[in-house]
Amino acid sequence: MEKVVITEKKDGIFEVKLNRPDIRNAIDEDVMDQFKQFMTFVKSNKHVKAAVIIGEGQQAFCSGGDLSVFHQLKTKDEAYKMLSKMGTILYEWMMLPVPTFAVLNGTAVGGGCEIATACDFRIAKKGIKIGFIQGTLAITTGWGGASMLLKKLPYDKALTMLMSAKRYSSEEAFELGFVSKIVAENNFYQESYQYIRETIRSNKEVLRAYKQIKISEWEKGLKQKMMQEIDRCAELWEKEEHLQAVKQFLNS
Structure with a gap:
């Protein structure tokens, strides 16, 4: 079974579907490599109008x-x-010349949540949970998510989402400005694509001209900030607090 399914x-509009529903569409090296291949395709094809990420199934968009x-x-x-490696992929995803959408089906x-942050728009199913829960594992965001979020939300709201390590409802995330659109479960897929097309x-x-305005801003130091963030996460990764938190999580 393909771990990533790409559909035109x-x-x-091109859809990238994370296809690992049995493990909540989690990311491994194979998924990373397929992301890279898709981005190469987008950059070299002028007929691409938008890129969409979604998860397979009803339970999870992606668990990280x-x-x-x-x-x-x-x-x-x-x-x-x-x-x-994944941080570089998400930076390059942010820099794609076309608008990008995260369709949060679960x-x-x-x-x-970091993958969703890398997208220009986030469409969420009503009632799902969204959160930067890395703090519960005694680490920070590890793929550059904090640096990206601080570019997209007001400082206090971004910091609240990061520091609380809380699982927000889609409605709460909408009020914070993280979610662009909430869609009811009935006809979720169709209504999400209607929003995208509108x-x-x-x-x-x-579309590309407007996106380039923001890309020109992000090119000035964002990747360096993301790599510094990732280095700090890696420092915390080897500490006993993180190793024990992961062990407890896996055994829960």
Whole structure:
């Protein structure tokens, strides 16, 4: 079974579906590599109008990193290698020349919330949970999520989401400004795509021109900030508090 399914929709919209519902669409090295391949495709194809990320199933958009793999990483260097790879991917996703949408079909926590942050728009199913829960594992965001979030939300609201490590309802996340649109469970997929198409009514050149305005701002230091954030997470990764928190989580 393919871990990532890429589908071309109408009007130049491409969907990237995380296809690991049995483990809540968690991210491993294979998924990272397929993300990279897709981004290469987008950058080289002018007919792409928008890119959409969604999770398979009804339960989870993405739970973050695949802990069955990543909990084997014990040292700072081991952690940094993995974290910086995904952090670079999310930076490049932010810099894609087309508008990007996270369609949160289910829970988006931890690294899944960081993936959603990298997108320009976040559409959430009513009643799901969203949160930067990394603090409960005694680490910070590890893929650059804090640096990205601080670019997109007012400072106090971003810091609240990060420091509280709380699981917010989609309605609460909407009030904070993290979620762009809430859609009811009935006809969720169809209504989400209706919102996407309404948002990108302009032609491709106009969409890319507007996106480039923001990219030009992000190019000035964002990647360096993300890598510094990731380095700090890697330092915390090898500490006993994190290793014990992960062990407790896996045994719960």
